[in-house]
Amino acid sequence: MSRDELSDLLEEQQSLHAELKARGGKLDITRGKPSPRQLDLSRELLSITVPVHAADGQDVRNYGGAKGLPEIRAIFADLLGVDVDHILAADNSSLSIMHDLLSYAMLHRIHGATEPWGRQEIKFIAPVPGYDRHFAICEHLGIEMVPVEMGEHGPDMDEVEALAADPSVKGMWVVPMYANPDGVIYDEETARRLVSMPAAPDFRIWWDNAYALHHLTDAQPRPLPILQMAQQAGHPDRVFEFASTSKITFAGDGVAFLASSTGNLDWYLSHAGIRSIGPDKVNQLRHATYLKDAEGVRALMRRHRELLAPKFAIVEKILGNRLGGTGVARWTHPSGGYFVTLDVLDGTASRVVALAKEAGIALTPAGASHPLHRDPHDRTIRLAPSFPSEGELAAAMDGVATCVLVAAAEKLLG
Structure with a gap:
């Protein structure tokens, strides 16, 4: 466009923005929360009757059972493709397990370490854009993060391998299936390079399979058998794998899982046993009774898809109609997960978020997808379509x- 055309466009869009502000709306697409309709899919959990004793005879009302109930572990072992002896079930949040594991590693010597990580200057590899809550754990514990750009099938592995060769690099965040926020699926080659690459003996991959079952299309890849890959590569302790029912049943009242080597699980339980005398086994049995088996989970996820897929279609349609062909934005087209990544003109993401706030639209803060909230390009915005109604989402996306x-017009005229 010429400057005159840009000025006309700016005037037109500022007028639309003023109308949005005048309406005084309140729309929120900041976090990937299940909608009330999604939560209602599992309403039966509120009234389901469960027995007093689990399949192995333990009284679920009492203390103990640190590894969790065998029946719920068996369901998710099947779904994740791991051996049931290599998975444990905990309380509702996999993020809590991640935090605890990292805290234990900071305070106590993990396998392969010469001393606790807290006595060393350590670093974590952080693929970007990435999950803000992963980065927040490192920030909270004072761990330096080294960003690596994501590609089509995972992060730049040449760069990852070069970084991992540094003995001070002790970990890496990975969301392997429908990565938060850009929907990338790690391929087998990337996964095998991750578990095979030279690294410190106490290097660990935080393999967060939060969206392994959250498909939006008929193409539904199975989770990679990452624990078996690590075993085959000669690094059986390299991977901590996480999952939960947080976006399957109730976000705040589900069951979380940790899968890893026997040595890693024994190490974790030795410290978790100080923190707690066992998980919420009543809730675990409630979930096992309700879900029944792996196919029961898949059937429930198909019902989630019926509610979620139209919302992602709304995002795609409005962004395409309003921004397609302009050259000032591009966005991801995920086949699963909970997010769409919107990349705007460099240097304008913070301005977009501020303008949206003025118009009553809450967006995830610019920079949230990068360590310490520092997006060097100020371009990436995470969109979360799941929670609002379809009408609210359409209004928010148009805004x-x-x-x-x-x-964009402001910057180009600048």
Whole structure:
């Protein structure tokens, strides 16, 4: 566009933005929360009757059972493709397990370490864009993060391998299936390089399979057998794998899972046993009774897809209609997960978020997808379509498109 055309566009979009502000709306697409309709899919959990004793005879009302109930572990061992002896079930949050594991490693010597990580200057590899809550754990514990750009099938592995050769690099965050926020699926080659590459003896991969079952299309890849891959590569202790029912049943009242080598699980339980005298086994049995088996989980996830897929289609349609062909934005087209990544004109993401706030649209803060909230390009915005109704989402996305165009025109005229 010429400067005159850009000025006309800016005036037009500023007028639309003023209308949004005048309406005084309140729309929130900040976090990937299940909608009330999704939560209602598992409403039966609120009234289901469960027996007093689990299949192995233990009284679920009492203390103990640190590894969790065999029946719920068996369901998710099947879903994740791991041996049931290599998975444990905990309370509702896999993020809690991640935090605890990292805290234990900081305070106590993990396998292969000469001393606790807290006595060393250590680093974590952080693929970007990535999950803000992963990065927050490292930030909270004072761990330096080294960003690596994501590609089509995972992060730049040449760079990852070069970084991992540094003995001070002790870990790496990975969301292997429908990565948060750009929907990337790690391929087998990337996974095998991760478990095979030279690294410190106490190097660990935090393999967060939060979205392994959250498909939006008929193409539904199975989770990679990462624990077996690590075993075959001669590094059986390299991977901590996580999953939960947080976006399957109730987000705040589910069951979380940790899968790893026997040595890693024994090490974790030796410290978790100080923190707690066993998980919530009543809730675990409730979930096992309700879900029944792996196919029961898959059937429930198909019902989630019926609610989620139309929302992602709304995002795609509005962004395409409003921003397609402009050259000032590009976005991901995920086949699963909970997010869409919107990349706007460099240097304008913060402005877009601010304009959206003025218009009553809450977006995830610019930079949230990068360590310490520092996006060097100020371009990436995470969109979370799941929680609002379809009408609210359409209004929010139309408003976001207006804000993108205002910010872009301002910059280009700058």
